[in-house]
Amino acid sequence: MKKETTSLKKLAQELNLSVSTISRALNDHPDISDSTKTKVQKLAAKLNYVPNIFAKGFRQHKTNIIGVIVPNITHYFTSTILKGILEEASLKGYRVIISESNNDAVKQTEMLKTMLQFNVDGILMSISKVTRQVDDILRIIDNVPLILFDKASNKIPCSQVVINEEESAYNAIEHLINIGKKRIAIIKENEYSYNSERRYAGYLRALKEHNIPIDEKIIISVDDISLRQGKRMTNLLLSIKNKPDAIFAITDSAAIGVIQTLKKFNIKIPEEIAIIGFSNSINSTIIEPMLTTIDQPGERMGATAVKYMIEEIENPNDIGNKTIELKGNLIIRDSTFKAS
Amino acid sequence: MKKETTSLKKLAQELNLSVSTISRALNDHPDISDSTKTKVQKLAAKLNYVPNIFAKGFRQHKTNIIGVIVPNITHYFTSTILKGILEEASLKGYRVIISESNNDAVKQTEMLKTMLQFNVDGILMSISKVTRQVDDILRIIDNVPLILFDKASNKIPCSQVVINEEESAYNAIEHLINIGKKRIAIIKENEYSYNSERRYAGYLRALKEHNIPIDEKIIISVDDISLRQGKRMTNLLLSIKNKPDAIFAITDSAAIGVIQTLKKFNIKIPEEIAIIGFSNSINSTIIEPMLTTIDQPGERMGATAVKYMIEEIENPNDIGNKTIELKGNLIIRDSTFKAS
DNA sequence: CTGAAAGCGCTTACAG
DNA sequence: CTGAAAGCGCTTACAG
CATH class of the missing domain: 3.40.50.2300 (Response regulator)
Incomplete structure (x- = not known):
């Protein structure tokens, strides 16, 4: 059962003032005298008055x-x-x-x-x-x-x-290029997704600007970009004849799946294959080796x-x-x- | 600029009915004739009428x-x-x-x-x-x-x-005892915390019921039960002469800190020291070895x-x-x- | 079966 | 400086 709440009306009765005056006093209206204001505000505090936001908002x-x-x-x-x-x-x-x-x-x-x-x-x-x-x-x-x-x-x-998704992805790929990687795979989303599209665009631009050929065979699209899919797609990438030397997974969880699978096959990270994720999730510091990723504010x-x-x-x-x-x-x- | 919204009044004018009737028709009141109801509901749908929850709630x-x-x-x-x-x-x-x-x-x-x-x-x-x-x-x-x-x-x-915190902790400790552990440390919270207290109670009961002596030296309390504190407290536990053979950290993140520190000292998990956390967070399956923990629904x-x-x-x-x-x-x- | 009227708690233009 | 009154959009007891 709700207790009776103090309303403007109650305050008005208590002080022998009109509801209008109470309302104005509480809202610090310039028309109201200081003495009235303090009187009203004191009583309001004492009676624990809380304005009814609905009535107010409604009005x-x-x-x-x-x-x-x-x-x-x-x-x-x-x-x-x-x-x-x-x-x-x-x-x-x-x-x-x-x-x-x-x-x-x-x-x-x-x-x-x-x-x-x-x-x-x-x-x-x-x-x-x-x-x-x-x-x-x-x-x-x-x-x-x-x-x-x-x-x-x-x-x-x-x-x-x-987030500057495109540029962030660009920076990630450039970093891979800087450490000597030449065949960089990407695991991205299948369905239209803003984040995925932008990151993919950054990937493409980085490769182009560094004159690295784009190879559809190492551009992997999946339905849901999960840890499980990261694992599955890594198996797929390892099965092609010309393996990548780096993998950019557009989410950390997929990247973690990648790492786990590479470790299973005793592939050296980052020497044989380097990995970058996206998000700087807590997991990225718990997986071994710790994951290079993009921190998002x-x-x-x-x-x-x-x-x-x-x-x-x-x-x-x-x-x-x-x-x-x-x-x-x-x-x-x-x-x-x-x-x- | 908000567009003009359709109100009961507008519907009433449009149909030459009273606001009361409109209100009742929309609320499927038994008094209203079916023909009126359908008439009103059709127009409401057409004019995209959405009731103002505030007026309603306010009332x-x-x-x-x-x-x-x-x-x-x-x-x-x-x-x-x-x-x-x-x-x-x-x-x-x-x-x-x-x-x-x-x-x-x-x-x-x-x-x-x-x-x-x-x-x-x-x-x-x-x-x-x-x-x-x-x-x-x-x-x-x-x-x-x-x-x-x-x-x-x-x-x-x-x-x-x-969650049945006490019982869950009891089960965790009992599991440790079943795998042969005899000197089980706990890392819990310092400040009063419901979860910590209950889990600690389960820890104590399990030890008592299995006649394992309780040793204050391996009951560790910390301010904030974080990964970092898990690391620090593990260092402390390793420094005492009679080391524990198992550690129950009352959160997964602390438990992960424990694991990371033990690995740094090349201590075998679980043979030398076993670890249990609490929560079944995503991290608990990414850390190696994967963490035994309590899943909470x-x-x-x-x-x-x-x-x-x-x-x-x-x-x-x-x-x-x-x-x-x-x-x-x-x-x-x-x-x-x-x-x- | 339908309508007129009051009222939920507040603000504000109008009047004094 | 203060008050009476209208109105925000709705529901519902009362009347017919």
Whole structure:
């Protein structure tokens, strides 16, 4: 049973003032005398008054809630982004409603609709891998500010906060070239995926700029870029006659599968085959040899997305359409370079 | 700029009916004729009507929002619990607001207050490690259903969903005894922590029931139970004259630190020293040797907590006060038992 | 079967 | 400097 909560009305009765005056006093309105203000504020504190955000939001068409949709909350990188979102939002007085799309486009649209129903002030989204139709998403944009992060899309005209995926991948490949690797394989995603496409583009550009021929036979695409697939694809790569001398797996977990398989075959890492992943997940320092990878600033990404979101919420006229790129950072470890 | 949304009023005007009738038709009220109902529902669909949950909730004193407070969203186990919470809540038509306490008791109280301000229908919480004062929490209980999960407290009279921590630890220690270990160290937490206390209790009971003397010298307490501390404490354990032949670290990350240090000193695992962790995190299968640990059903814990929560929300008279224990599952791997 | 009216807790233009 | 009143979008007891 909910206890009776103190409302403006109650405070008004207690002090023999009108509800309007109480409201103004609590909001520090310039019209109200200081003596009244302190009187009201004291009583409010004493009676543990908490404004009813719903009534307020309902009245002002503002809820101070930001909706967030991510494919999978249990991915470590995603959870660090969420941490950044929560922290920044909390600082600015916003609450966050989180939903998972589970990489299901239909569910994603559903979530978007519910978010609208909850009158969120804005939506932050990392789009599902299988989002082919963006029509549903575009329709939402009309009603409420939307900002995409991490898994973005150039088909959607809105602000986007991403990692410099292409450049990071480029740097990774260049590092492999610098240590003398000449035949560099990539394990990427099959389905259209923003991250995969961008990293693949960086891979291609690096090879081209260094005049290394591109060989389709060592460009491997998989459905889901998992540890298990990393293992399977390594078996495949080892079976071709002209083996690669380096493998760039576009996620850490796949890269770890690669390492585990190479170790099974007693292939020397990095001498025979070097490996690079992407994400700097915790695992990348636990696998032996430790994995060279690209660190992504998750918390900063989340905080940045929230900042731009609040900007748009508070200035509804200039809806943004810029892409903010945060820098990934190549972390060189034993899987590409032996210190000793 | 928000587009004009369709309200009951608009539908009413369009159809020359009253707002009351529209409301009833949409809610499938028995009083309304079928013909009116279909007419209204068709137009609503056509005009893309979405009810304003705030007006509704405001009116009915119900928001269909569940508040969730956790110490740290980036802990893998926590994120799996959240996944379960999100899924179950979504199925039942509830949204979830998530906040992090960062193990800060003051912030935790703040979060509780904000949750109340947002009129959440109920609060699900995993309490911060440093919660000494539960007064603030107890005050909240009066206003809204509260259920604790994972990090619980017997000082708070409310339903709690936890793992059978004590029994799981007991099983872990018994397993060590079964493989012939006689001098079993534990690395646990210093500060009061529900999980640590329960696991420690299981450790003590197992030793007692198997008539193994308890030796304070190999009962190690640390401030934060991290990988780094796992390493440091292993150094300490190796420095004492009568070394342990097994180490139970109450988290996987600490256990991994233990393994890494033992490997550095070329100590054979599990022959010389066996190791058990707790959580079955992803890391536990990547470290070599793979870690024996206790698997905790995170998603099920989250879903269970939500189920009981909705129960309490919908039957405000019988506030629960039971403890639901989910079973952890000992997963035996190479760090305690060599298959070959 | 349908409608008019009150009210949820708040803010704000208007009046004094 | 303060108050009375309208209204945000909805539901529901009351009336017919």
